[in-house]
Amino acid sequence: IQPPEKPLQSEEWNSLRESFSSPEIFEEVMLNSMVKCNSPVDVAKSLLTHVAKSHGDIAYSLLIKYLALCVQQGKTSEILDVYDIMKIRFKILESGAYNLLIRGLSNSDQWRMALTLLEEIKKIMIPSRTSYELCIKAASRHQEMNLAFELYHEMLDKNLAPTLDVMQAFFDFSRGMKGAELQKELFGILFYLRDNQIYPHKTFMQSIKLWFESIPGENWRGHQTNIKDSGKCPVCNHQLEDSSLTEEEYNNLRERIIRDVIHGTDTFRKTSPQEFEAFQTFVENRLPFDIVIDGLNVSHMQLRQTQCENLFNAVNCLAKGNARLLVLGRKHMLTNSSNWRKDLMKEMQDKADFFFAENISEDDTFLLYATLRSGKHCKFVTRDFLRDHKACLSDSGTRHLFRKWQRGHQIAFYSSAEGKHINFLMFLPLFIQQPALRYDCVVQTTGDTWHIPYKNIFEEKYSYQIPRKWLCIQQK
Numbered sequence: 514i515q516p517p518e519k520p521l522q523s524e525e526w527n528s529l530r531e532s533f534s535s536p537e538i539f540e541e542v543m544l545n546s547m548v549k550c551n552s553p554v555d556v557a558k559s560l561l562t563h564v565a566k567s568h569g570d571i572a573y574s575l576l577i578k579y580l581a582l583c584v585q586q587g588k589t590s591e592i593l594d595v596y597d598i599m600k601i602r603f604k605i606l607e608s609g610a611y612n613l614l615i616r617g618l619s620n621s622d623q624w625r626m627a628l629t630l631l632e633e634i635k636k637i638m639i640p641s642r643t644s645y646e647l648c649i650k651a652a653s654r655h656q657e658m659n660l661a662f663e664l665y666h667e668m669l670d671k672n673l674a675p676t677l678d679v680m681q682a683f684f685d686f687s688r689g690m691k692g693a694e695l696q697k698e699l700f701g702i703l704f705y706l707r708d709n710q711i712y713p714h715k716t717f718m719q720s721i722k723l724w725f726e727s728i729p730g731e732n733w734r735g736h737q738t739n740i741k742d743s744g745k746c747p748v749c750n751h752q753l754e755d756s757s758l759t760e761e762e763y764n765n766l767r768e769r770i771i772r773d774v775i776h777g778t779d780t781f782r783k784t785s786p787q788e789f790e791a792f793q794t795f796v797e798n799r800l801p802f803d804i805v806i807d808g809l810n811v812s813h814m815q816l817r818q819t820q821c822e823n824l825f826n827a828v829n830c831l832a833k834g835n836a837r838l839l840v841l842g843r844k845h846m847l848t849n850s851s852n853w854r855k856d857l858m859k860e861m862q863d864k865a866d867f868f869f870a871e872n873i874s875e876d877d878t879f880l881l882y883a884t885l886r887s888g889k890h891c892k893f894v895t896r897d898f899l900r901d902h903k904a905c906l907s908d909s910g911t912r913h914l915f916r917k918w919q920r921g922h923q924i925a926f927y928s929s930a931e932g933k934h935i936n937f938l939m940f941l942p943l944f945i946q947q948p949a950l951r952y953d954c955v956v957q958t959t960g961d962t963w964h965i966p967y968k969n970i971f972e973e974k975y976s977y978q979i980p981r982k983w984l985c986i987q988q989k
């Protein structure tokens with residue numbers, strides 16, 4: 514329904530309501546439509562006045578919609594009015610209402626009121642990440658960086674992961690500001706990116722660059738660059754951190770993963786102990802492998818091909834150079850079907866060892882076990898990021914080692930159909946292999962240099978693609 518353009522009298526609302534097909538939800542539908550059309554607040558107000566007159570009461574759901582409209586239009590005094598009404602009527606609000614109130618107030622000259630609300634929420638629940646970030650941005654916008662960082666640490670302590678957006682805001686609003694403490698905090702964000710293997714996108718990278726270059730009296734200069742395969746930065750000639758683990762680090766990691774992840778509490782939820790034992794025996798009798806392949810995962814690489822053809826291409830491509838391959842398969846691959854052709858399966862089994870697990874088993878555990886038991890040289894192929902397993906690792910030191918190992922040992926595949934040469938697809942190899950890199954693709958510093966890998970566009974967090982573009986920052 515189309516909302517009216519001007520405020521209406523009670524009688525007019527009444528006749529509109531009667532002409533509506535389901536009068537019992539008229540107000541809800543009307544307010545939704547007003548939010549959608551961004552109707553003048555006065556019009557919505559006249560509807561609420563009418564509702565209050567005829568029912569003596571306005572339902573919570575209607576107030577929320579009205580609040581959303583006021584927030585949308587930045588009507589601060591109306592937002593405060595709604596808050597007063599809600600506080601008297603409901604005492605405690607739910608998080609959606611708090612989010613809206615904070616969103617509305619944090620963008621106004623009443624932004625300190627948003628901080629008061631945040632305190633109020635804390636008494637009854639953990640504030641949402643959005644609430645925190647809105648308050649942080651409001652504080653930074655008003656150059657209250659200490660306050661902003663206080664809230665930031667508070668949200669980290671509550672295990673709320675900050676968005677790239679709020680991290681970028683810190684760099685934007687600190688531009689040109691002086692202070693050792695502030696600098697330490699911003700370096701802290703860069704270390705957070707490092708520890709969590711997060712890559713900023715291009716505009717965030719630019720904010721970082723501009724912030725560095727704006728620090729008074731420090732002479733930082735930033736350049737965008739591509740790092741050579743050798744790991745050397747063409748701008749400053751620094752050698753990036755090595756991706757390989759020391760013998761001791763590797764042994765530590767292997768023990769921890771086998772203990773915490775593979776034999777940990779959640780191992781046998783998805784696979785039976787018998788099956789895993791059979792797998793262990795299978796692996797131990799054939800060690801070591803050079804590459805372990807998550808067969809099912811690879812089989813979904815190219816939608817134009819059958820699963821079997823995808824896996825066949827991958828195995829052929831990786832079998833070059835006499836690499837010893839292990840393919841983790843599922844039992845259903847052995848039932849001759851259009852997706853899984855018997856002849857191709859047989860040919861593959863001449864080139865690689867296959868282990869076929871039950872159809873319900875989780876491949877990750879098998880993948881980790883076979884790769885780690887094979888030794889430091891062994892790499893693995895999957896598009897997954899093994900994110901669930903990282904959470905099982907108990908301490909941050911081990912998690913860091915795991916990520917480092919993963920960066921150096923995971924081979925990712927792209928389908929070349931994603932490239933520009935789609936017309937020549939038939940004549941190109943179907944998979945382009947991304948080699949595991951020799952240098953460690955992670956935010957890093959030597960004190961007077963910083964190297965920050967970044968992505969061209971804002972991409973999903975789980976993207977398996979490792980960025981090849983870097984920001985090099987050095988102090989002259």
Ligand SMILES: [Zn+2]
Binds near residue numbers: 962964
């Ligand atoms: Zn450099």
